[in-house]
Amino acid sequence: MTATFHAPPGGAAKRGLIEVSGFSLSYETLDGAMPAVEDTDLVVRPGEFVSIIGPSGCGKSTLLNAVAGFLKPTAGRVTVDGEPVKGPGADRGMVFQQYSLFPWKTVRENVEFGLKMKGISADERTRSARTLLGLAGLSQFEDHYPDRLSGGMKQRVGIVRALATGPRVLLLDEPFGALDAQTRQIMQQILTNLWQRLEISVLFVTHDIDEAIFLSDRIYVMTARPGAIKAEVDVALPRPRDAGLALLPEFLALRAELAALIREESLKAMGGELNADALQGLAINLHGASIGDVI
Amino acid sequence: MKHSTALASVAVASDRFIRETGEPARAGSVTLRPARPAPAPAQPAGGSRWTRWLRLNRGLIRAGVLGLLSIAAFIALWHVLTENRLNIYVRFMNVPSPTQVLASAEQAFSDGRFLNHILISCRRILLGFSLATVIAVPLGLLMGRYLLLRELVFPVSEVLRPIPAIAWVPMSIMLWPTNEESIVFITFLGSLFPILINTLHGMATVDEVLVRAARCLGAREAATFREVYFPAALPQIFTGLTVGMGVAWVSLIAAEMISGQFGIGYFTWESYSLVQYSDIALGMICIGVLGLASSLAIRAVGSLITPWATRR
Numbered sequence: 001m002t003a004t005f006h007a008p009p010g011g012a013a014k015r016g017l018i019e020v021s022g023f024s025l026s027y028e029t030l031d032g033a034m035p036a037v038e039d040t041d042l043v044v045r046p047g048e049f050v051s052i053i054g055p056s057g058c059g060k061s062t063l064l065n066a067v068a069g070f071l072k073p074t075a076g077r078v079t080v081d082g083e084p085v086k087g088p089g090a091d092r093g094m095v096f097q098q099y100s101l102f103p104w105k106t107v108r109e110n111v112e113f114g115l116k117m118k119g120i121s122a123d124e125r126t127r128s129a130r131t132l133l134g135l136a137g138l139s140q141f142e143d144h145y146p147d148r149l150s151g152g153m154k155q156r157v158g159i160v161r162a163l164a165t166g167p168r169v170l171l172l173d174e175p176f177g178a179l180d181a182q183t184r185q186i187m188q189q190i191l192t193n194l195w196q197r198l199e200i201s202v203l204f205v206t207h208d209i210d211e212a213i214f215l216s217d218r219i220y221v222m223t224a225r226p227g228a229i230k231a232e233v234d235v236a237l238p239r240p241r242d243a244g245l246a247l248l249p250e251f252l253a254l255r256a257e258l259a260a261l262i263r264e265e266s267l268k269a270m271g272g273e274l275n276a277d278a279l280q281g282l283a284i285n286l287h288g289a290s291i292g293d294v295i
Numbered sequence: 296m297k298h299s300t301a302l303a304s305v306a307v308a309s310d311r312f313i314r315e316t317g318e319p320a321r322a323g324s325v326t327l328r329p330a331r332p333a334p335a336p337a338q339p340a341g342g343s344r345w346t347r348w349l350r351l352n353r354g355l356i357r358a359g360v361l362g363l364l365s366i367a368a369f370i371a372l373w374h375v376l377t378e379n380r381l382n383i384y385v386r387f388m389n390v391p392s393p394t395q396v397l398a399s400a401e402q403a404f405s406d407g408r409f410l411n412h413i414l415i416s417c418r419r420i421l422l423g424f425s426l427a428t429v430i431a432v433p434l435g436l437l438m439g440r441y442l443l444l445r446e447l448v449f450p451v452s453e454v455l456r457p458i459p460a461i462a463w464v465p466m467s468i469m470l471w472p473t474n475e476e477s478i479v480f481i482t483f484l485g486s487l488f489p490i491l492i493n494t495l496h497g498m499a500t501v502d503e504v505l506v507r508a509a510r511c512l513g514a515r516e517a518a519t520f521r522e523v524y525f526p527a528a529l530p531q532i533f534t535g536l537t538v539g540m541g542v543a544w545v546s547l548i549a550a551e552m553i554s555g556q557f558g559i560g561y562f563t564w565e566s567y568s569l570v571q572y573s574d575i576a577l578g579m580i581c582i583g584v585l586g587l588a589s590s591l592a593i594r595a596v597g598s599l600i601t602p603w604a605t606r607r
């Protein structure tokens with residue numbers, strides 16, 4: 001099995017340490033440098049599943065893109081297994097929020113792409129791709145072009161494609177954002193299975209609290225822009241997890257805690273005027289009167 | 296799947312809420328319908344591949360039938376106007392009728408001279424258009440990828456592009472030692488710019504996330520170019536080739552009418568000088584048919600090698 005995924009010798013679980021320290025990144029704009037992320041530290045230990053959640057625009061994608069090697073930090077360091085990240089590479093698989101399959105390649109050719117770049121022979125590529133597609137329940141669709149797949153299938157292929165080269169870490173930027181709730185749940189299960197079987201580290205960006213809890217060992221909560229780490233939350237829920245998890249009191253407590261943290265930041269992100277009291281006021285005004293009465 | 300059964304067992308655990316079909320509904324009750332057999336995979340009613348092809352391509356067939364009808368109507372109108380020698384401000388007195396054109400076509404094809412004109416025109420198109428493709432496609436791809444090249448070449452191409460082929464005729468005759476070369480050159484110029492512009496446009500619209508995905512999978516510059524930029528731009532390149540082919544014919548005919556002693560454009564113009572009116576129409580129809588055929592051929596090649604862009 002390990003040979004099929006081109007996993008490195010010595011056990012994959014020993015590798016895949018992501019360290020981000022003193023990280024800041026500003027975008028150059030006409031109004032000057034706009035800080036997107038400021039002074040952030042985070043770590044993903046080998047084999048760990050870590051999520052980043054935070055309000056829209058807080059710099060989650062920015063951080064992830066820096067780990068992927070698409071952006072250079074303005075200050076600080078990003079290292080994977082101790083090596084500074086210099087640019088994108090096959091040691092860090094990435095799954096994007098937008099569907100990013102090559103439309104001119106069939107499902108199998110998409111999955112084979114990374115192996116082809118490694119110079120692996122066509123036969124071996126096909127074998128690896130088939131194994132992985134089987135794991136993700138996509139065997140029937142290997143000869144389809146992406147435009148004939150549903151959104152969930154496309155993202156499954158995207159994940160499988162990113163895993164095919166045997167990366168040390170997998171980076172996912174809101175990969176299930178466009179999917180419906182049921183499909184999301186199934187995708188989360190599939191991702192968990194793949195993560196456990198391939199023993200890699202995962203850094204997962206989402207704004208869905210339930211999703212973060214369901215998947216993660218640890219969750220980083222980011223502040224509103226410019227983003228920094230606001231809280232680090234251990235998810236000490238047992239595995240394997242299933243949809244019944246959502247009924248556990250521990251889950252509900254964790255979720256309430258995370259929701260409060262994020263709500264605070266979302267209000268900040270929406271502008272200084274809105275605060276919790278003001279929203280409370282709106283709710284009180286409606287008490288006793290129907291919407292129709294108010295209007 | 297495992298968790299969904301778990302969820303179901305939670306929600307439907309108490310049979311107090313489950314009722315048989317037919318029982319009156321209570322608030323919050325769940326009615327389970329008997330499971331239906333799974334649908335057979337992709338085997339729709341109505342037999343063979345051939346009939347299914349017919350059904351899927353109904354639109355195409357309809358367009359074909361209507362197209363033939365409209366061409367028939369056009370010929371019928373032409374027939375009525377010319378046979379009656381109508382003179383309604385526009386004068387149809389000297390315009391050859393379809394039957395006259397058919398007669399002169401029979402005569403023209405009876406000796407090899409007319410066929411020779413056609414072959415010479417086709418050869419010029421093939422040469423000029425191929426040269427344009429071989430130059431404009433790689434140039435456009437490189438210009439799309441390398442800003443410096445684009446900044447250097449684009450202004451020149453933008454100034455030259457609006458000059459119509461016919462305006463190039465005198466210059467071309469001065470530039471090239473033989474007449475043949477100057478006509479091919481004009482054909483080449485005509486198709487060069489549409490191909491170049493469309494290739495550039497194709498490169499500009501390549502989805503950045505695909506490039507990033509390729510990078511993350513270990514693709515370097517050359518591989519990204521070959522595996523992402525080129526296939527992503529291909530459908531647009533073929534649009535350019537189709538347009539370029541059309542302009543190549545326009546340019547060729549203009550060049551042949553002004554200079555040279557061969558070609559279908561020359562034949563058409565000479566027929567006017569020789570007062571062979573039905574040959575004028577014959578020449579025109581030939582140009583139309585050849586232009587159409589070459590455009591269709593390019594489209595066919597295009598849909599053959601970009602199946603993802605045209606398949607339904």
Ligand SMILES: Nc1ncnc2c1ncn2[C@@H]1O[C@H](COP(=O)(O)OP(=O)(O)OP(=O)(O)O)[C@@H](O)[C@H]1O
Nearest residue numbers: 027029034036055056057058059060061062063225
């Ligand atoms: N290229 C850019 N130039 C200038 N500002 C940018 C650029 N890209 C992002 N930003 C800004 O940086 C901030 C962080 O962006 P980022 O995309 O990382 O946020 P995010 O947390 O991923 O948001 P979302 O949840 O909406 O995807 C945003 O306020 C955004 O407007």
Ligand SMILES: [Mg+2]
Nearest residue numbers: 060061062173
């Ligand atoms: Mg984002």
